[in-house]
Amino acid sequence: MSRTRLLSDDVILERAIAVFWRRGYAGASLRDLTEATGLSAAALYHRFVDKDGLFVAALTRYADEGLVERLARLSAFDDPLKAIRALIDELIALSLADPERRGCLLVNTALDGAPMSKAARAVVLKRLAEVEAFFAAQLRRAVATRLLPADTDVPAKAAALLGAVVGVRVLARLDSKAGRLRALADHAMAGLDAPARSLRPKSLQ
């Protein structure tokens, strides 16, 4: 009963993601967005209310696209530790494959200081929490199958792994050769079956 849309939401968001990814929220102007999407500002506003609405939609789609399938697929691995390592390796490969070195839109947004909506922040928190939950689930499996010691502090290790992933994504934005990122991954995995002990200062024990 109405005019058909020239562009699907999919296409628009795909193009908007590229802009936000490259420029950040505050750095992405409406002009950038209209040029990239091929839609007028009025049309964008008609669909997404305002700039922040478009941003939240873009963020959500970015996570849906890059995270959901990946976590589901890796969760099906027989070896939970290999699932963890595979996730990190895939994110490294993604980072290295991007000639623009844009890192991860979610992580970039987490550090974006520009004033933005609570909704946008909430998306970031929720999606990173999904990654952490994935790690926790795999670690629990690993403990259950005795791949890791029974006294493993699963939440702590899951948080540490999330930190490692974030580290990879940030370093990937700087310059970082492939070797550095892999070193980070190796280090993160090595820390799993090596409970903190000798290296921890006495004062902190």
Place this chain on the structure above:
Amino acid sequence: MSRTRLLSDDVILERAIAVFWRRGYAGASLRDLTEATGLSAAALYHRFVDKDGLFVAALTRYADEGLVERLARLSAFDDPLKAIRALIDELIALSLADPERRGCLLVNTALDGAPMSKAARAVVLKRLAEVEAFFAAQLRRAVATRLLPADTDVPAKAAALLGAVVGVRVLARLDSKAGRLRALADHAMAGLDAPARSLRPKSLQ
């Protein structure tokens, strides 16, 4: 032979740092900066040429203030591994002590997508490289004194530690209880004397 300055560069940069830290580069308007510093835009431009000049000066001062003394002091530790751990712990304490949860200005800037000068990016790269160099130096000492195995891959481990620090700074911006950050630190230290082995997928060895 001229009019005396109302405010020292120290004071101005201190206040400008607070603005850039809270808002990011693109998010910090000249209005924000003039209000925070108490100086007119013209006066700021007279001293720092343009917004980016002020930003670079602020970034540099931020690093000089937070990094130089700290790295020098910790380098004097007898135990190099304790020096590493102390740096991480101090950064965690700093992160937790900030009620605004602004993280680290250098790391935030590294991820800031907004168009900014090469000079600003260069400052970030240089200062984070200093942290990595500190880690590398301590690791070399640790190897020399047999605290770590002789075959330790120092550059790889240094990069991994830098990644851990970055991870701490990012997670600290999200919500992150103290426990999560300490878990990350524990994990990072644990990975040091545990060379990657069993957990590394066969395909990657």
Place this chain on the structure above:
DNA sequence: TATTTAATAGAACGATCCATAGAAATCAAC
């Protein structure tokens, strides 16, 4: 075909952006 309804574009909005020009203010040297 006429009507309805959503999607779109163009033009313009006020606000704010970064930046500058010119004058006023201040202090040291003479």
Place this chain on the structure above:
DNA sequence: GTTGATTTCTATGGATCGTTCTATTAAATA
């Protein structure tokens, strides 16, 4: 007190910001 150098403020420039108004287009329904 005059001169000269420098800092500062006021005022404002043009550009761009995010947003909205109005009108047009195109498809679905009647």
